[in-house]
Amino acid sequence: MSEDVKKTQKPLLEITGLKKYYPIEAGIAKRQIGLVKAVDDITLSINKNEVLGVVGESGCGKTTLGRTILRIIEPTEGTVKFHFDDQEIDFTALGKKEMRKMRRDIQMIFQNPYTSLNPRMTILDIVAEPMRLAGGYTEEQITDRVKYLISKVGLEIKHLNRYPHAFSGGQRQRIGIARALACGPKFVVADEAVSALDVSIQAQILNLLQELKEEYDLTYMFIAHNLSVVEHISDRVCVMYLGKVVELAETEELFYHPLHPYTEALMSAIPVADPTVKNERIMLPGEVGNAANLPEGCCFHPRCRYAKECCKKECPSLTEVGNGHFVACHFAKQLSLDGIGELKVKKSE
Amino acid sequence: MGERMDDYILQVNHLKTYFKLDTGILKAVDDVTFKLRRNETIGIIGESGCGKSVTAHSILRTVQNPGKVLGGEILYNDGSGEVDLVKYGADSKEMRRLRGSEISMVFQEPMASLSPVYTIGAQMMEAVTVHQEKKDKKAAKELCMEMLKAVGMPNPEQKFKSYPHQMSGGQCQRAMIALAMVNRPKILIADEPTTALDVTVQAQITDLMKQFQREYNMSIIYITHDMGVIAEMADTIAVMYLGRVVESGSARAIFKNPIHPYTRGLLNSMPVLGRKTRERLQAIEGNVPVPLDPPEECGFCSRCAERFEECDKSIPPLVEVEPEHFVRCFRHQAAAK
Numbered sequence: 001m002s003e004d005v006k007k008t009q010k011p012l013l014e015i016t017g018l019k020k021y022y023p024i025e026a027g028i029a030k031r032q033i034g035l036v037k038a039v040d041d042i043t044l045s046i047n048k049n050e051v052l053g054v055v056g057e058s059g060c061g062k063t064t065l066g067r068t069i070l071r072i073i074e075p076t077e078g079t080v081k082f083h084f085d086d087q088e089i090d091f092t093a094l095g096k097k098e099m100r101k102m103r104r105d106i107q108m109i110f111q112n113p114y115t116s117l118n119p120r121m122t123i124l125d126i127v128a129e130p131m132r133l134a135g136g137y138t139e140e141q142i143t144d145r146v147k148y149l150i151s152k153v154g155l156e157i158k159h160l161n162r163y164p165h166a167f168s169g170g171q172r173q174r175i176g177i178a179r180a181l182a183c184g185p186k187f188v189v190a191d192e193a194v195s196a197l198d199v200s201i202q203a204q205i206l207n208l209l210q211e212l213k214e215e216y217d218l219t220y221m222f223i224a225h226n227l228s229v230v231e232h233i234s235d236r237v238c239v240m241y242l243g244k245v246v247e248l249a250e251t252e253e254l255f256y257h258p259l260h261p262y263t264e265a266l267m268s269a270i271p272v273a274d275p276t277v278k279n280e281r282i283m284l285p286g287e288v289g290n291a292a293n294l295p296e297g298c299c300f301h302p303r304c305r306y307a308k309e310c311c312k313k314e315c316p317s318l319t320e321v322g323n324g325h326f327v328a329c330h331f332a333k334q335l336s337l338d339g340i341g342e343l344k345v346k347k348s349e
Numbered sequence: 350m351g352e353r354m355d356d357y358i359l360q361v362n363h364l365k366t367y368f369k370l371d372t373g374i375l376k377a378v379d380d381v382t383f384k385l386r387r388n389e390t391i392g393i394i395g396e397s398g399c400g401k402s403v404t405a406h407s408i409l410r411t412v413q414n415p416g417k418v419l420g421g422e423i424l425y426n427d428g429s430g431e432v433d434l435v436k437y438g439a440d441s442k443e444m445r446r447l448r449g450s451e452i453s454m455v456f457q458e459p460m461a462s463l464s465p466v467y468t469i470g471a472q473m474m475e476a477v478t479v480h481q482e483k484k485d486k487k488a489a490k491e492l493c494m495e496m497l498k499a500v501g502m503p504n505p506e507q508k509f510k511s512y513p514h515q516m517s518g519g520q521c522q523r524a525m526i527a528l529a530m531v532n533r534p535k536i537l538i539a540d541e542p543t544t545a546l547d548v549t550v551q552a553q554i555t556d557l558m559k560q561f562q563r564e565y566n567m568s569i570i571y572i573t574h575d576m577g578v579i580a581e582m583a584d585t586i587a588v589m590y591l592g593r594v595v596e597s598g599s600a601r602a603i604f605k606n607p608i609h610p611y612t613r614g615l616l617n618s619m620p621v622l623g624r625k626t627r628e629r630l631q632a633i634e635g636n637v638p639v640p641l642d643p644p645e646e647c648g649f650c651s652r653c654a655e656r657f658e659e660c661d662k663s664i665p666p667l668v669e670v671e672p673e674h675f676v677r678c679f680r681h682q683a684a685a686k
Contacts, residue, residue, distance in 0.1 A: 057547040058518075168636050169397075198396035198574060203618035203632035210629065225547060228577075232620035232630070255623065269552040271577030273619060275600035283556070284549045286503070287519055340623045 010083040011045035012219050013069070013187060018042045018078035020061075020068050024292055036292045038064040040243035042078070043318070046187075051213070051220045053234030053251070055227060055266070057288050061243040062223045063111075066189040069221070070106055071099060082106070084186060104134045104183035111192035113172035117164040123150070123175055124160040130182040149178040153208060170201035174208070181212065191223045206233060227270050231255055236324075239263050242291055242299045245318055249325040256339040259327040261304045264337040298330070306335055357426065358568050359385040359408070359536060364421035364435075366400075366407045373642040377403040377416065379592035382667060382675075383585075385536070388562065390569040392583030392600070394576065394615075398637050400592040401572045402457075405538045408570070409448055410439040427451060427535055450480045453529040457541040459521035463513040469524045470509035473497075476531055496527040500557060519550040526554070530561060537561075538570045543578065555582055576619055580604060585673075588612045591640050591648035594667060598674035608676045611649050647679065655680055 019041055024034040039061045046052045054062045067073045069080050071091065080091045084105060091102060107130075110116035117126055127146045131137045137145070147157050153174040164172055173193065180188055190209065194202040210233065212218060224230050230237055231251055238248040239262065247260040258264045268282045284303045289295055295302055301311040310330055318328040329335070366378035378400040385391045393401050406412045408423055423434040425447070437443045456462035464472060470493060477489040497505035500523040513521055522542060529537060539558065543551035555578060562569055571582050579586060580600060587597040588609065596609040607613045614633040635652040647653070650660040659665075659679045667677045676682065 057549060170636060198637070199576070199615055200396060200618045200633040201636070203620075203630035204634075206620070207629050207632055227548065228620040228622050231622055266548060269548040270622060271548075271551075271555075271575065271581050273576040273580045273604065273616070273621070275580045275583070275604050281552050281556070283553065287517055287550065288547075 009048070010088075012048045012050075012083055013046040013221075014079075014081040014083070015045065015069065016043050016079045016081070018065070018068060018080065019076045020064050020073060021076045034292050037243045037294060038291060039068055039075075042243075042245055044238060044245060044248060046219055046221060048219055049213070049217055050236065051222050051234045053230035053237040054221060054223045054240060055225060055230050055237060056240035057225065059242075059288050059291065060240040061291070062225075062240055063191055064243075065240070066108070066191050066221060066223050070103075070108055070189060072108070082187070100133075104130070105185050106187045107180040107183070107185040107189070109173075109176050109180045109188060109190040109193045112196055113169050113176055114196070116176055117172055119164055122161050122163055123155075123167075126164070126175060127178045127182055130179060134183050145182065146178075149181055150175075152181075152212075153178045154204070168201075170197055170204060173197060173201075173205055177205075177208065177212070181216070184216070185218070187219045187221070189221045189223065192225070193222070194229060195224060195226065202229070209233065227266060239266070242289055242294060244299065244328065245326070246300065246329070247325075247327045248318070249327075250323075253323070253325055254339075256341050257325075258337050258339050259321060259325065259332045259335070260300075260329050261306050261335065261337065262300050264339075265303075267340050268338070270340075298328075306331060356386055357384045357424075358387045359426070359570075360422070360424040361404075361408070362422045362424070364404065364407055364423065365419045366403050366412055366416055367419050368416045370415065370641070376592050376640045376643055378407060379640065379643075380664075380667075381421070381587075381589070381592070381594050383587045383594060383597055385568050385570060386584070387568055388566050389584040390562065390571055390582050392579035392586045393570060393572045393589060394574060394579050394586060395589035396574055396637055398591075398639070399589040400640075401589055402540050404589070405454065405540050405570065405572055408434065408538065409452060409454060410434060410437065410444050411448070412439075425452070425536075446480070449476055449529075449534075450532040451534055452536045452538065453532065453534040454538040454540065455522075455525050455529045455542045458545050459518060459525045460513060460545075462525060463521060463528075465513055468510050468512055469497075469516075469528075473509075473524075473528050473531055476528055480532055493527075493531060496531045497524075499561075500524075500527045500530070501553070502527065518546055519553070522546060522550075522554055523557070526557065526561075530565070533565050534567060536568045536570065538572070540572045541574070542571075544573070544575070551578070558582070576616065588615070591638065591643070593648060593664075593677060594675070595649065595677045596675065597667075602671075602674045606674075608670060608674070608681045609649075609678050610653050610655050610680075614652075647677075 018039055020039040022036040022038060023032045026033045056062050068075045082089045082091055124146055127149060128142045131142050150157055155174055194205050222233055234251050237251050237254045239246050241262050247263045265282045265284045286303055297312045297314055298316055301307040316328045316330045318326050320326050321332055361381055361383050364378055364381040368375040368377055381404050395401050407418050418435055424431050425434055473493040474489050477492055478484050494505060502508050502523050543554050573579055583600045586600050586603040587594045590611050596612045607616055617631040618633060633652055645663055646661040647665050650656045665677050665679045667675045668682045670676050
């Protein structure tokens with residue numbers, strides 16, 4: 001895509017100041033004694049036909065972010081805007097009825113294929129359900145489309161009347177994908193879509209997701225904690241820590257030239273599948289902080305090895321350092337951090 | 350250095366563990382063979398349902414009904430002589446003595462494997478006192494505290510009195526390791542100890558296990574499906590598929606010169622960091638079959654791209670194709686000859 005086109009074309013999805021806070025209540029009077037800031041002021045956009053990877057440790061708010069965008073969880077604050085064709089839709093301002101209508105354009109693939117399919121419904125009914133809910137299809141059209149989708153995701157049409165328990169994890173995930181595609185969505189949130197699968201099956205599903213993306217012009221938000229998987233599938237990657245985006249850049253840029261100390265530590269923790277390399281890891285002390293009781297200043301400072309006085313007081317905001325590379329760190333320009341390139345060199349020395 | 354049988358702390362030969370179900374015989378472990386040297390780590394790798402965990406439980410003789418160890422040998426040599434664990438009853442005095450003291454295990458889901466109704470301290474104390482001849486609670490507590498500190502548990506005094514639900518996943522796994530290590534075992538079986546944890550915590554836990562291995566001269570059986578972790582942890586690797594070891598050898602041989610089509614498939618299907626291309630992954634076709642009354646054929650033949658006539662006629666034997674490198678595949682055995 002040339003620069004001019006990029007500028008004129010609006011991003012498919014624009015998230016501005018999205019927040020999701022959960023109150024912590026105590027006593028019979030449900031007195032509010034605190035807030036869990038699960039998603040804390042996130043602003044980002046996803047372009048058409050792009051795969052945005054979202055990574056971070058458990059509890060960092062990746063899943064909440066995905067669900068808040070689709071309003072499976074109602075956001076506390078902020079807006080989510082979609083640009084379909086030339087139409088701008090403020091998804092957060094829609095009423096219930098209109099939101100339901102919009103749901104056919106935005107779909108989700110869930111993490112656990114064992115719990116996200118209703119065990120009492122046949123595969124036909126599971127995949128048909130979104131179309132029946134959306135309305136406007138005849139039963140014949142629905143059956144035809146289900147048959148088409150099921151064979152598209154690599155299952156056999158003769159299995160349509162079976163129940164989910166008759167399928168393996170990988171096959172169930174394929175059913176979940178077929179269901180997400182049923183209404184012809186434009187945007188799909190894949191929340192840890194391959195995490196529960198074995199390596200050989202994971203590769204099949206990743207390939208399938210890529211094929212479908214090309215065929216149907218899909219845009220994905222790909223949430224995962226496995227960095228190699230995210231690197232493989234994403235065009236841009238966003239790193240989250242305690243409800244905030246700490247770094248956002250194009251995949252290669254982020255993996256080779258990380259600017260946030262947390263990203264650097266994540267990279268060095270990835271085990272390398274080569275017994276001849278010696279790994280020199282950056283050990284992050286302790287564990288992810290408590291989202292109910294965020295540390296003052298930069299929320300990463302208690303674990304950061306570069307932290308200075310000012311990090312304890314002031315929270316850095318996400319700023320662009322050039323070329324679409326955003327980072328939230330006071331010392332982004334001073335630090336020279338190691339990406340996977342340097343780590344590999346170091347390891348083999 | 351000449352090879353002595355004493356070098357091996359554990360030798361598993363042709364182990365068979367079957368589950369008799371109403372629908373047939375499930376051959377969860379069907380001819381598993383591997384050797385574990387002293388102070389070394391063997392990685393057992395395979396996908397879910399390949400029998401990795403059942404192999405571990407067979408060694409400890411804790412296979413749940415209706416599963417039974419029906420054949421083969423598990424030769425354990427603590428330095429004073431060789432004993433065959435298969436010959437002992439699962440509830441025998443000998444197994445009870447070994448289990449949890451000389452051979453112990455770290456389980457997959459730390460949250461689910463610790464008892465929710467006892468404190469960490471109580472669970473550790475039980476593990477110590479059950480193996481003491483004269484009960485000495487004071488000494489036992491000292492040992493437990495020492496271990497909790499050694500695993501890097503923050504605030505060990507307080508955690509000793511905590512229940513599992515009061516701790517994070519990483520802390521629970523540290524507690525599990527402390528529990529497994531408290532009697533200074535000679536063999537530690539780790540069944541996917543980091544699968545449920547984040548990469549940064551995973552790095553902490555694997556480093557901790559390596560550190561203990563050096564300090565206490567312990568051998569580790571590390572079970573996982575993560576090729577990356579295994580490359581960092583293991584000295585030797587056994588690749589399992591459908592209840593059988595299909596390839597085994599040094600970690601270097603398995604990664605640099607994989608021979609079995611399944612091993613190569615596994616390595617190719619992983620996304621590799623820094624490859625810079627968005628090209629397709631080479632996935633292995635199909636799904637892992639269920640080993641319920643399996644036919645007499647190579648278990649992998651239904652998914653193998655290199656199969657030929659012989660593959661579905663009999664089960665290939667595990668053959669040494671180069672020193673210390675074993676492969677169970679007709680095609681590549683023929684090629685090696």
